[in-house]
Amino acid sequence: DGGITQSPKYLFRKEGQNVTLSCEQNLNHDAMYWYRQDPGQGLRLIYYSQIVNDFQKGDIAEGYSVSREKKESFPLTVTSAQKNPTAFYLCASRGDSFNQPQHFGDGTRLSIL
């Protein structure tokens, strides 16, 4: 079954620690996205990548970093510079046609210890 796998489902971060959220897709999609969701805030775009070895900042990139070394993988690192990382993180992907729907993973919930 094709889809997007996010891991872990729950993650806890200590003060000053970097943590990495995994996102893997087997849909052969070129474009991948990371969103942050807070209660009442809707979805906010962190980073996106439209092709391997290339990515762009979204609306709230500060304190986050990404890499896109493989088409199927787009990991997100939440660095210690992100002072309020507690949120629900969603990864998504889309094929190379603008008229293809965007697909989402089941999310990772990050909390501070």
Place this chain on the structure above:
Amino acid sequence: KQEVTQIPAALSVPEGENLVLNCSFTDSAIYNLQWFRQDPGKGLTSLLLIQSSQREQTSGRLNASLDKSSGRSTLYIAASQPGDSATYLCALNSGNTPLVFGKGTRLSVIA
């Protein structure tokens, strides 16, 4: 800059009622509009995608319409069921840029 608004933020209806969710947007230069459903603690599931050249799309009890000239889309849910309870989000695609999302309407269908 594209802005997407969904009103109301929350809606509660009795089971069996037909209902309409609204989505408005400021820039009519779009490729398509997508409606999603999100259950608590889960990711988004794509329900319907309407291309800019289309007026509506249907899937089962769901019907989505698009009126670019007025900057509006509606999602019609027929004969609502408790299992329809979720948050419904609309998103606009303006081309080679990421989707722009509304904040969603939280729907509760009461048995």
